[in-house]
Amino acid sequence: MSGVLTRVRRAARGVRWYARALAGETAWDDYLARCAAHGHDPVPRREFERARTDALAGAVRSRCC
């Protein structure tokens, strides 16, 4: 029984990871990890997200029909 539960839990974690990654939420985690690795102090999340979205403004991707 616990085997099934572990599997369900793992699947749920996978779905959550996928949705977050698809939405770009993991960018912040990656940034924190990079900062930690290089010993930088991270900027506040507000500033980070703003800079990230502004950088993407020129890279709008066309949507197909």
Place this chain on the structure above:
Amino acid sequence: MSTTPSPPGGQTSHPAAAPPARRRPSARGVAVWTAVSLVGAVAWTVLAVSRGEEVSALWILFAALASYAIAYRFYARFIATRVLRVDDGRATPAERLENGVDYEVTDRRVLFGHHFAAIAGAGPLVGPVLAAQMGYLPGTIWIVVGVIFAGAVQDMTVLFFSMRRDGKSLGQMVREEIGPVGGAAALVAVFAIMIIILAVLALIVVNALAESPWGVFSIALTVPIALFMGVYLRTIRPGRVLEATGIGVVLLLAAIIGGGYVEQLGLAESLTLSKESLVVALVVYGFVASVLPVWLLLTPRDYLSTFMKVGVIVLLAAALLLARPVLANDAITTFAREGNGPVFAGSLFPFVFITIACGALSGFHALISSGTSPKMIQKESQVRLIGYGGMLMESFVAISALIAASVIDQGVYFAMNSPAGATGGTPESAAEFLAGIGISTPPETITATAAAVEEDIVSRTGGAPTLALGIAQIFNTAFGGALTAFWYHFAIMFEALFILTAVDAGTRVGRFMLQDTVGNVWKRFGDLSWRPGTYLASAVVVGAWGWFLWTGVTDPLGGVNQLFPLFGIANQLLAAIALTLVTTLLVKHGRAKWAWVPGVALVWDLVVTMTASWQKVFSDVPALGYFAQADRYRDARDAGELLAPATTPEQMDQVVTNSTVNGFLQAAFALLVVVVVLNAAVVVARALRAGGSLPTGEAPAVPSRIVAPSGLFPTAEEKRAAAAQEAVPR
């Protein structure tokens, strides 16, 4: 541009580059693939031999899925290893040029999601619905065979070659690898085709929302919902995308339910809009949306439409399995043989292959495969999953749409999709019209269907409403409850949502293209931060598609009937440019032996598009040839007569003008493609004379340090390699 001669075979000396040794197939593998082949063979046989009896729609689903699986396992793998010779020892642009903005190493599954969201929109949903007038079989065969040998091949190979060139765009690659003449022709073609695509997409929304206060209410609310999400993500909770999207989806559902009460809210009258008012609203919306900052409207609505898209597709697949609907459509209708169908003119060949572009072969994908995706890909071998796999998934969406259109009552189908000039606009006149084309459906059936979805359904052309009806009926059977009206408006919302995203993003991309091109001669105009330039460029792009949209909705002959063929042909002419590029590149790289892989698709596509273009320009049948139609109406007008469906002399003039413009555009598109193909033929001949290869603009090989799986699921071997990489101290 750096031109380096491609190393023999384009390989690095990295050990991972060694071609995998041929292994004996495992017994389990053989058993699985034999079973898949059998399922496919049985399903295709049932579809091929069933006539006049009850056929379950699931046979179409199984035939498609089994074919996709086999194609992905064998043909896509062959293309990756033999034709393109993907090399995982070689660093991708994302690894070499990572900058955290556009070049970014992205997990293959995440990139698959992004790529799929960018390629699949309303196209694969609408084309198959219209093509259902020929019966379910021609559409099914073309969607499945087309995607395997043409559409997915195009997407994958363009992605590969763009990746080898640091993510250059289709236009840039044509200019650098084929020549300036072809490059210029490609650039003009891409821009013009984009305008037509935007106009047709907007037309579909207009047709779905006209005289529908419920639809207008819920779609209009998507704008404030997206704005709210934008502000939420910018100032209240930066970066919490899932949270904001969750709130957005709940509000969207509330907007759909709320739409059912427009009558009680006293809004019904003010939200009952004519097509003309909707055009004005859409044009204003398109302009404003394309100059607003992306975070405010475009990005949040993109989240909504992406999650809605995935959700609805999963839901539809599940509902099909639960409802197991029976096909109401014929396998092949008489319209396929005689070419006199009311939805669009022309015979099965070439017009089924034109009407279904997205889902089988869509040139527009070449713009996405050569723009953003190649800059994000992690390993070369992943082009198979992203390019080929992504397109198979879109094809599956197209198959689902074809099924949805084929399970509804066929009288209702033709009543919905024939132009108003033919049906007369009421259930009674529509039933009369149907009797005239050999379909006996009592007006009561039409009235009852309309009552169930709480909308007028006669001549609701454009495909979206028909699909919405099909989805509503399937969901109703699958999930129970008397929710047909809710599901219908849910489906309309789902389609309108990503059409609006496409209109918004497309206008913006068109604006960038215009500013970039004009910026070559007028520097200031190319500066994206110069407001007057931005406004001017946006106005030009919106004005261009707005004009076609306006002529489409006011055309007495019906906008979809007139513009959809132009759209389909334009889209596939773009595919011809992309396939020409890929074929040329294979020859330049010294792999002429494998040029048949894109070559087969290219030849077929050229035969189809050139035949269709020829017929649309030179046919003397007025329903088919644009100029023949203009002549017929001009002669009648000069003789002081009125020809149905025109009811005034002004409408006669309108038909003449529209048909003439469409005819010239059609001819111009075809000529541009011929220019590119001829230019490419010169380059191919030069390459063959030069001993079988020419230098190309391929970026030099740099060894990769990333270890990652190729496919969706890592193999045991890939897991071991990843573990070994982890163990090495860096």
